[in-house]
Structure formats: structure tokens, C-alpha cells
Amino acid sequence: MSSSEDDKPLLKASNGVKSKDHISKEVDVALDKESPSGQRTHPGVSIRFGPMEPMDVDETQTNGNVNGKRKSRGSLTNGKSYKEASSSEEDEKPLSKRRRTSQKAKQTKEESESESSDVPLKARKPPRISPEQIGELSDDDVPLTKKLVKEKIAIEKAAEKEAQHLRKEKAAAARKRKPKAESESEDEKPLAKKKQPAKKKGANGVKKNESESDEPIKVKATAKKTTKTKAQPSTPATKGKSKAKQEQTEEDREAEEEEEQYRWWEAPTQHDGTKKWTTLEHNGVVFPPEYEPLPKDVKLIYDGVPVTLHKDAEEVATFYGSMLNSTVNVENPTFNKNFFEDFTAILDKTGHGKDANGNTVKIKSFEKCDFTKIFEYYQAEREKKRALPQAEKKALKAAKEAAEAPYMYCIWDGRKQKVGNFRVEPPGLFRGRGEHPKTGRVKKRVMPEQITINIGKEAKVPEPPAGHRWKEVKHDQEGTWLAMWQENINGAYKYVMLAANSDIKGQSDYKKFEKARELKQHIDRIRKDYMREMKSEKMAERQRATAIYLIDRLALRAGNEKGEDEADTVGCCSLKYQHVTLKPPNTVVFDFLGKDSIRYYDEVEVDPQVFKNLKIFKKHPKTIDDDIFDRLTTSALNKHLSSYMPGLTAKVFRTYNASWTMARLLKEMKPTGTIAEKVKEYNDANREVAILCNHKRTVTASHTMSIEKMQEKMNGLRYQVWRHKMMMIDVDPKIKKKKGAEFFERPEDLDDEWVQKHQESLVEEQRQKITKKFEKDNEKLKADGEKEMPEKELKDRLKAADELAAKFKKENKTGKVEAEGKSPSIEKLEAAIDKLNQRIETMRIQMEDKEGNKEVALGTSKINYIDPRLTVVFSKKFNVPIERFFSKTLREKFDWAIKSVDENWEF
Known part of the structure; x- marks a missing residue:
């Protein structure tokens, strides 16, 4: 079997069966006869949220059950600006956990509980989703799938019109600068074949912005800022700014003052070159404490x-012993096997153990090891820390912050920038996500001899710990890292970078979203090209076109080839035979481990042609572990895409x-x-984006428990409503006749047994509050050098809880x-009662x-894929505080977006 010259670079190395380099017309015609003609093209909207019928075409096989879960990734403040507002407990929660949405989720609770049980993931059926979960009305007769397909088609048509409009504008502008004949001939060329116009470059290779003069950027930005700020009225978010600033550190104030003078997004082209900095100073990294x-x-x-x-x-033994409560790890056979292999390797070097008489004890069996004493010791230590007085906790925190203060900032081109991860990761056990083959391996302590420092030539190199030296000191002006080292688990390099709200990180996000905006001009031609090439006789072209379809319409990641010692994660280009199941006439089932082993x-x-192509790519004699896109690699795919648009x-x-x-x-x-x-309306749109773009997450193990807790809190409010109604009768007995006996009836589900338990919990809750308040007051007295209150005072205070218990007892009796x-x-x-009902509704x-939203990753869409400037536009246009959409951390990360657009900005 020979390949054409064009196909050779795309051919993957594999032990499996290869596709033929060309597709014969006979095969195409034969498959066309198998599929009904005239089918409507579907833009790739998930139909998984419904019943799963048995499939008689291919047997779906996944490449492993998934145990790993993503960590959750977030408040309106009084009198503080968005950047000064401190995050609360609610603030740290993802918006998906606190948004308003639909009406029918209760109907699916029983299904979700059964689906999140201990049934193996491989055999578990995905849950259903109701139309209300994307903000639709419950009485709408249009099926969810058809509604989404119709909406996505409309959005794609709008994208096509937008692309044509942008190109016409661009062509019109170009015709003014060059002869008419030349511009017309250039416009007729296919986009992928066009020559990119020569870019005007400055001395450092950066594209020259024609609107920018040679005036220094810092001076220009200052002038712009001055004119803007004079015209800006004060807002509720900025009141109390001076008070918040008093609590900031000197470094924060200095950095913020400089930030007010420097708005890099107003001239981003100044930072597109390879040289990232001229001068760089920092103090290195913070090492974890010795064992x-x-x-x-x-x-x-x-x-x-x-x-x-x-x-x-012993240190390695404590890694395992201290985490016995992490059942997802210690009950994982791979985790235990890997840990014990590394543990015994260290035991062999150090002479194993000694008993009380000094005799050597060879540790050869994991099953004979008992880490309970170690766990109990660390658990007790954790409890001691939790029990420390508040004043002592604050003192410890302040001491830690003082010790780390020199490492928190660097001087980058004369400007103070916050450093992100300046702490070297402590040694421990590698956990990984999902079924990572190296889970349980020992992460060794990183020594200074492994660390390379990146710093300016004229700057003072930070001192390594006494008796040690750095591996190397570099002056890499093209790198944005401050320090790096290679970890021992996967051989990956770890970097110390600037914080998310720094200029460099902000520019990275800015460029990502600007690149997406640029794609608007080309998306229609890209789609036309890959739809045409999906019928190509060349296998390589047909595979490439099909892959682009899946990446564009289904939001699949491109994927990269993995080594044997890496997690078996998959993307579009690395899909194998068993990951794709075909269900006639045109339904495709994907089942694989994606990013982070989720x-x-x-x-x-899918489009009938896509279904047909996948059938060809899976054609016999291909079988399990054979690549579907065997004539395509991620690098070849990206190279082809770059012919449409640089980058x-x-x-x-x-x-x-x-x-x-x-x-x-x-x-x-128009909310x-x-x-x-x-x-709520914004969140409904966010949810629709997450579904249309196929952003999903695994259901957390604690989901059912969390729902039950929320239900219990709501029942407590309903009970308070009933008590207030009964109080109305006590104030005016005639009210019962006026409003009717039904108004004063207690909800049926709040029976006597529930009321008894709830009352007991309220009494216990009050006891705990009184006790905590007493302990806090005593801590304050102690800190002020005053005499602490006696236990008698606590007993007197606890009488309030006894009185509440007596009141409930009397109510139940009478x-x-x-x-x-x-x-x-x-x-x-x-x-x-009205206030309580509002709280219940909320x-x-x-x-x-x-x-x-238990399976819809709203945070993923909002933080990583939706341009944050769109959220800012909504916030400004409809007068909704930005704190309602972005947590404090995200407000810092997207500071550039918040400050750079007004309500009229368009993506």
C-alpha cells in the first residue's frame, strides 16, 4: 500500500491497520446507498440528554472507568470597588452553584440519585436534562434537541454573514491602497491559498500600529487615563475605596498606583515580539520546610x-499514613502498588526497619503494613491547629506572610509585578486524575541543585539555601518564567510565573480572545472548505476535513499522542476504534477519557457525510486500538489551519x-x-453556550448530599413561615376566619417527626453559637491582658438555648x-412572612x-472560552455589578477586560 507524497507527512506510526490512501468511488456509492438520501445536516448538538437505546452496530468500549473529579473552580460588596472587594465563602463558589434557573429539576432528582450511585461509570447511563435547564419554558412543545439544532443553525448562519461582511470591509479598505485589478484578483483566491499581506514591522519585529506615534507608551497611557477618569462619575462600587486601601500592603498600593498609569491593552502590539523583558529582578523561590x-x-x-x-x-511512610481518609486514593490498587514500589526502593537503600530490640525487619508486604498510628497522629495535629485561638491563628498567618513577602513580587522592566506560584511544591504522593498510571508514585523533594533561575544580567542573583547552589542561572529575555525545575513523576518542567492579574498573563488571555475574534473573518470559508473536502478521494484530506468538523461543531480537543507511562487521555486526532460507536442513520456515540482523565x-x-466517513475510517480490518484518523496528526492539522489565518x-x-x-x-x-x-438571564445564556459548545463535567460524589442539605434549609424556612402564621392567630384570633383554615395549615411533609428533629437541631445550633461566642470573647480578653470569664458565665448564656427548647416543647403540647x-x-x-418566602424562592x-447544572460546566465556558469582555459589556449595559459574575480572583485576572471596554463593545 503506497501513499502519495502529500500523505506521507500525515501518516501515523502505529501497530494497527492503516487506511488506504485513496477512497474509491465504489466505496462511496455503496455507502451512500446504505444511508437515506436528503437528510438534513445537523450542526452537532448533543442528544445524550435523553434515553439511551441499545445499539446493534458497534459495541461501545471506553478506555477505563474514571474516578477522578475536577476541583471546583465565582459577591456583591458594600462600598468597595471590584478589585478591592474581598471574597466571601459564597464568592468562592462557582456561579453554577448559586445561579437561578429552572423549574423541573426536582423531577429528575430520583434519577440523578440512582445515576450517581456506586454503579460502575462504564455501565452508568448519562442523566436526562430538562428544557428548563437551558432556560426554556416547561410548556414548550418543541423538543430540546430540535430547538438547539435550530438555534445553532441560526447562529452559524449569522457567523457566515458576519465573515462575509468583515471581508467586504477589509477588501474595500485594501482597494483604496492598491490598484483595483490587483485587489479583485486577490479576492477571488481561496482563503487558504492567499498570500498574507506583508506586515509593517518595527525594529524589534513587532507590527507597527499606524495609529500609534513614537511617544513612549507609559506617557501616552497616562494621558489617556487622565482624560478618561475626569469624565467618569463615581459608582457604588468605588465608594469606600479609601477605606479598603488602608488595609492594603505597601506593595499592593505601589503596584496599583503604577497600574493606574499603565494600560498595556491600549497598545498591545508593543508586546508581540519575542523579547519579553529588558530588566528582571526577583528573590527566587520558597522551599517547603524540612521534614x-x-x-x-x-x-x-x-x-x-x-x-x-x-x-x-519514615517521611515517605507519613505521605501515605497522613492520607488514609482519602479513600479514593488508598482504595485504588494502582495507587497502593505504585506507592509500595517506591517505598520499598527507599527501604532497600536505608536498611528497612528495626524492631524494639534493634533487629532488622524486612518490609516486603503492603498488606502487613499498618499506618493507623501515623494517621491518628497527623489527624490530632490537624485538630490542634483548628482548635488554636483566633488570635494565635492570625499571628501564625502574619508570620508566614512576612516570611514570604520578599518572594511575592518581582521587578519586571522597572514595574512591580505579583508572582504567582513562588512556592516549590512539597514532597508527597502523586495523585493525578482519573486512572493515571503513575498515581501513588513518590514526588521527591525538589533541591536547589535542580532549579534554574531566570533573571536580568545586572540583577543580583538570589542566594540559594546555605550549603546549596542553583543548577543554573539564565538571562532568557524571551521567557516569562522566573524559575524552573523538572519534577520526577512525568519528567515535566515546572515554572514559576507571574500572577494571573499581571500584565504578562493578561496579555496572554487578551491575545487568545483576539485570535478568536480574528477567526470571525474566515470561519465561513473554513467551513465550506472542510464540507467540500469531506468528499475528497484522498483519505488524508477526508480525515482532516472530518476532524475539523468534529473540532468545530462538537468542541472536541485536537488531542496529542501519549507515551505508555502517561494517562490514556484522548482527543480528536488520537481517537481509536473503540472510542467511536456508530448508530444509523447518523448518530455517533463518543466514549473516551478526555483532558485530565475526565x-x-x-x-x-452529525452530518450524514461525517457519519459515512467515520464508517470508512473504521472499516474492516480495523479493530480495537487502531487509530481512526491514522493519516492525521495534530501538528499537520494545525499547519493546515494556519494557512487560513496566522496562528x-x-x-x-x-x-x-x-x-x-x-x-x-x-x-x-433585553433584561x-x-x-x-x-x-438569571445572563446565566441562562451561559448555560446555553455550555450545552451548545459541549462543555461537560462529571457529577461530584457530594452532589446528592449537597442537594439534601439545601432542601433541609428550605424546609427550615418553610417551618418558620408556618410559625409566623400561627403567631398571627395569637395576635388576632379572628384572622383565622378571615384568611381561612387552609392558610394556617402546616405543610404535610413537615410532619411531627420532622418538626421534633428540626427543633432539636435549632436548639443545638444555638448552643454551639453561644459556646463559640463565649470562647471568642475569652480569646479577646486574653489577648488584651484581661481576666477571662468563668465557666459560670457560659452556663448563664446557655440558658437561652434551654428556654428555646422549653418554648418548642410548649408549642408542641398546646x-x-x-x-x-x-x-x-x-x-x-x-x-x-414575605421576606421568608423570598428567601425560600431564592x-x-x-x-x-x-x-x-450538575453535568454542565458553566464555569469552564465563562472563565476559559467566553471572552470576559462580553460579561463586562452585559454588566455595564444593564447596570449589574461585575461582582455578580466574577469572584475577586477572576476580577483580578480579567482586570484588563473590565477596564478596556464600554457597553458598546462587540466581539
């Missing part, structure tokens, strides 16, 4: 015998599709009402509830939202 040996009475038990280990071996499962209706790669499609979809949805929105209602508060009246009680929406 402190266990107390003499805390030992590893081997075969019932306490053994003394060498310090190095299981990707989707059932999608275009497969991952740009995800950013473009999410941002373009959100932009179209936001254009059609009114309260801030909460406006936020069936009456005495009115509470000063001068209770019907009006006051009705107002209190909590109900949050609970339904949480249930509806």
Missing part, C-alpha cells in the same frame, strides 16, 4: 510489630464558538427587573405559637440550578 521526624511513640506497624525507620523512609461521553447527530490552531475554535454564541445571545437580550433577574418580638402586629408578621431556584 520533622515522628514522636518516638508513633511508628509504622509491620505484621503487628512497631518498627523504627530511617528518616527518609470521561467524555456524548451522543451526537490559527484547533483550540481557537472552542474559544471562538463559545464567545460568538454568547455574543449573539447577549445581543438579543429588565431586579439585578437577580438580570443575572398547638399554639406565641408572637415574638416587640409590639407584634399582623402587618409586621405578614412582612416577615433557595429553591439555587437548588434547581445546582441540580440542573
Whole structure:
């Protein structure tokens, strides 16, 4: 079997069967006869949210069950600007966990509970999703899939018109600068074949912005800032700014003052060259503390015998012993096997263990090792830290911050910039995600001799720890890293970089979204080209076109080839036979481990030609472990895409599709009402983007428990509503006849047994609050050098809880509830009931939202793929505080977006 010259570079190295280099007309015609003609083209919207029928075509096989879970990735503040606002507990939660959304999520609760049980993931059926979970009305008769297909087709048509419009504008501008005949002939060329126009470059290779003069950027930015700030009125978000600044460190103030003078996004082309900095100063990295040996009475038990280990071996034993509560790891056979292999290797070097008599104890069996004593010791230490007085905790925190302060900032081209991860990762056990083959391996302590420092030539090189030296000192002006080292697990390089809110990081995000905006001009021709090439006789072209379709329409990642010792994660180009199941007439089921070893499962209706091509790519004699796209690599795919647009790669499609979809949805929105209602409308659009762009996540193990807790809180509020109604009868007995007996009935599900338990929990909650308040008051007295309150004071305070218990007991016995508060009246009680009902409604929406979004990764869309400037536009256009969309951390990360656009900006 020979390949053409064009195909050779695309041919993958594999042990499996290869596709033929050309596709015969006979094969095409034969497959066309098998599929119904005239089928409508589907733009690739998931239909997985529904019943899964048995498939009789291919048997779906995944490449491993997934245990790993993604960590969660977020408040309106009083009198503070977005950047000064401190994050609260709610602030740190993803928006997906606290947004308002739909009405029917309760109906799917029983299904979700069964689906998140202990059934193996491979055999588990994906849950259903209701139309309300993307903001649709419950009485809408249009099926979800058809509605989404129709909407996605409309969005893609709008993209085609936009691309044509942008190119016409560009061509018109070009005709003014060159002869008409030349411009017309250039426009007729296919986009991928056009020559890129020569770019005007400055001395350092950076494209010259014609609107920019030679005036120094810092001076220009300052002038622009001055004119802008004079015209800007004060907003609620900026009140109290001076108070917040008093609490900032001197470094924060200095950095913020410089930031007000320097707005890099107003001239981003100044930073597109390879030279990233001229001068760079920093203080290196912070190393983790040295290992402190266990107390003499805390030992590893081997075969019932306490053994003394060498310090190095004991440290590794503590890695495992301290995490016995992490069942997802210690119950994983691969984790245990890898740990014990590394542990015994260190034991062999250090002489294994010694018993009480000094005799050598060979540790050869993992099953005979008992780490319980070690776990109990570390658990007790954790409890001690939690029990420390608040003043002591603050003192420890302040001491730590003071020790790390010199490492938190660097001087980059004369400007103070915050450093992100300046701490060297401590030694421990590698956990990985999903079924990583190296989970449980020992992460060795990183020594200074492994670390390379990157710093300016004229700057003082930071001193390594006493008795050590750096591996190397570099002056790499093309690198944005400050230090690097190679970790021992995967041989990957770890870098110390600037913080997310630094200029360099901001520019990286800015360029990513600008690249996606540039794709607007070319998307229609790219789509036409790959739809045409999907019928090409050349196998390489047909595979490439099909892959681009899957990447564009289904938001699949391109994927890279993995080594044998890496996690078996898959992307589009690395899909294998068993990852794709074909279900006639045109449904494709994908089942594989995606990024971070998260299981990707989707059932999608595709264009008939795509279905037909996948059938060809899976044609016999291909079988399990054979590549589907065996004549395509990620690098070849990206090289082809770059012919349309400089810098275009497969991952740009995800950013473009999410941002373009959100932009179209936001254009059609005209939210009114309260801030909460406006936020809900934005969140509904965000949810639709997540579904249309196939952003999914695994259901967390704690999801059901979390829903139950929210339901219990809501029931507590409902109980308070009932008590207030009963208080109305106590104030005016005639009210019962006026409003009717039904108004005062207790909800049926809040039966006597539930009421008893709830009352007990309320009494216990009050006891805990009183006790904590007493301890906090005593801590303050102690810190001020005053005498602490005696235990008698606590007993006196706890009488309030006893009185509450007695009140509940009386209510249960008499069936009456005495009115509470000063001068209770019907009006006051009705107002209190209204407030409680508002809280219930808010909590109900949050609970339904949480249930509806358990598999939709809204945070992924909003943070990584939707241009943050779109969120800022919505915030400014409809007067919704940006704190409602971005947590403090995200506000710092997207500072450039918040400051760089107004309400009229368009993606």
C-alpha cells in the first residue's frame, strides 16, 4: 500500500491497520446507498440528554472507568470597588452553584440519585436534562434537541454573514491602497491559498500600529487615563475605596498606583515580539520546610510489630499514613502498588526497619503494613491547629506572610509585578486524575541543585539555601518564567510565573480572545472548505476535513499522542476504534477519557457525510486500538489551519464558538427587573453556550448530599413561615376566619417527626453559637491582658438555648405559637412572612440550578472560552455589578477586560 507524497507527512506510526490512501468511488456509492438520501445536516448538538437505546452496530468500549473529579473552580460588596472587594465563602463558589434557573429539576432528582450511585461509570447511563435547564419554558412543545439544532443553525448562519461582511470591509479598505485589478484578483483566491499581506514591522519585529506615534507608551497611557477618569462619575462600587486601601500592603498600593498609569491593552502590539523583558529582578523561590521526624511513640506497624525507620523512609511512610481518609486514593490498587514500589526502593537503600530490640525487619508486604498510628497522629495535629485561638491563628498567618513577602513580587522592566506560584511544591504522593498510571508514585523533594533561575544580567542573583547552589542561572529575555525545575513523576518542567492579574498573563488571555475574534473573518470559508473536502478521494484530506468538523461543531480537543507511562487521555486526532460507536442513520456515540482523565461521553447527530466517513475510517480490518484518523496528526492539522489565518490552531475554535454564541445571545437580550433577574438571564445564556459548545463535567460524589442539605434549609424556612402564621392567630384570633383554615395549615411533609428533629437541631445550633461566642470573647480578653470569664458565665448564656427548647416543647403540647418580638402586629408578621418566602424562592431556584447544572460546566465556558469582555459589556449595559459574575480572583485576572471596554463593545 503506497501513499502519495502529500500523505506521507500525515501518516501515523502505529501497530494497527492503516487506511488506504485513496477512497474509491465504489466505496462511496455503496455507502451512500446504505444511508437515506436528503437528510438534513445537523450542526452537532448533543442528544445524550435523553434515553439511551441499545445499539446493534458497534459495541461501545471506553478506555477505563474514571474516578477522578475536577476541583471546583465565582459577591456583591458594600462600598468597595471590584478589585478591592474581598471574597466571601459564597464568592468562592462557582456561579453554577448559586445561579437561578429552572423549574423541573426536582423531577429528575430520583434519577440523578440512582445515576450517581456506586454503579460502575462504564455501565452508568448519562442523566436526562430538562428544557428548563437551558432556560426554556416547561410548556414548550418543541423538543430540546430540535430547538438547539435550530438555534445553532441560526447562529452559524449569522457567523457566515458576519465573515462575509468583515471581508467586504477589509477588501474595500485594501482597494483604496492598491490598484483595483490587483485587489479583485486577490479576492477571488481561496482563503487558504492567499498570500498574507506583508506586515509593517518595527525594529524589534513587532507590527507597527499606524495609529500609534513614537511617544513612549507609559506617557501616552497616562494621558489617556487622565482624560478618561475626569469624565467618569463615581459608582457604588468605588465608594469606600479609601477605606479598603488602608488595609492594603505597601506593595499592593505601589503596584496599583503604577497600574493606574499603565494600560498595556491600549497598545498591545508593543508586546508581540519575542523579547519579553529588558530588566528582571526577583528573590527566587520558597522551599517547603524540612521534614520533622515522628514522636518516638508513633511508628509504622509491620505484621503487628512497631518498627523504627530511617528518616527518609519514615517521611515517605507519613505521605501515605497522613492520607488514609482519602479513600479514593488508598482504595485504588494502582495507587497502593505504585506507592509500595517506591517505598520499598527507599527501604532497600536505608536498611528497612528495626524492631524494639534493634533487629532488622524486612518490609516486603503492603498488606502487613499498618499506618493507623501515623494517621491518628497527623489527624490530632490537624485538630490542634483548628482548635488554636483566633488570635494565635492570625499571628501564625502574619508570620508566614512576612516570611514570604520578599518572594511575592518581582521587578519586571522597572514595574512591580505579583508572582504567582513562588512556592516549590512539597514532597508527597502523586495523585493525578482519573486512572493515571503513575498515581501513588513518590514526588521527591525538589533541591536547589535542580532549579534554574531566570533573571536580568545586572540583577543580583538570589542566594540559594546555605550549603546549596542553583543548577543554573539564565538571562532568557524571551521567557516569562522566573524559575524552573523538572519534577520526577512525568519528567515535566515546572515554572514559576507571574500572577494571573499581571500584565504578562493578561496579555496572554487578551491575545487568545483576539485570535478568536480574528477567526470571525474566515470561519465561513473554513467551513465550506472542510464540507467540500469531506468528499475528497484522498483519505488524508477526508480525515482532516472530518476532524475539523468534529473540532468545530462538537468542541472536541485536537488531542496529542501519549507515551505508555502517561494517562490514556484522548482527543480528536488520537481517537481509536473503540472510542467511536456508530448508530444509523447518523448518530455517533463518543466514549473516551478526555483532558485530565475526565470521561467524555456524548451522543451526537452529525452530518450524514461525517457519519459515512467515520464508517470508512473504521472499516474492516480495523479493530480495537487502531487509530481512526491514522493519516492525521495534530501538528499537520494545525499547519493546515494556519494557512487560513496566522496562528490559527484547533483550540481557537472552542474559544471562538463559545464567545460568538454568547455574543449573539447577549445581543438579543433585553433584561429588565431586579439585578437577580438580570443575572438569571445572563446565566441562562451561559448555560446555553455550555450545552451548545459541549462543555461537560462529571457529577461530584457530594452532589446528592449537597442537594439534601439545601432542601433541609428550605424546609427550615418553610417551618418558620408556618410559625409566623400561627403567631398571627395569637395576635388576632379572628384572622383565622378571615384568611381561612387552609392558610394556617402546616405543610404535610413537615410532619411531627420532622418538626421534633428540626427543633432539636435549632436548639443545638444555638448552643454551639453561644459556646463559640463565649470562647471568642475569652480569646479577646486574653489577648488584651484581661481576666477571662468563668465557666459560670457560659452556663448563664446557655440558658437561652434551654428556654428555646422549653418554648418548642410548649408549642408542641398546646398547638399554639406565641408572637415574638416587640409590639407584634399582623402587618409586621405578614412582612416577615414575605421576606421568608423570598428567601425560600431564592433557595429553591439555587437548588434547581445546582441540580440542573450538575453535568454542565458553566464555569469552564465563562472563565476559559467566553471572552470576559462580553460579561463586562452585559454588566455595564444593564447596570449589574461585575461582582455578580466574577469572584475577586477572576476580577483580578480579567482586570484588563473590565477596564478596556464600554457597553458598546462587540466581539
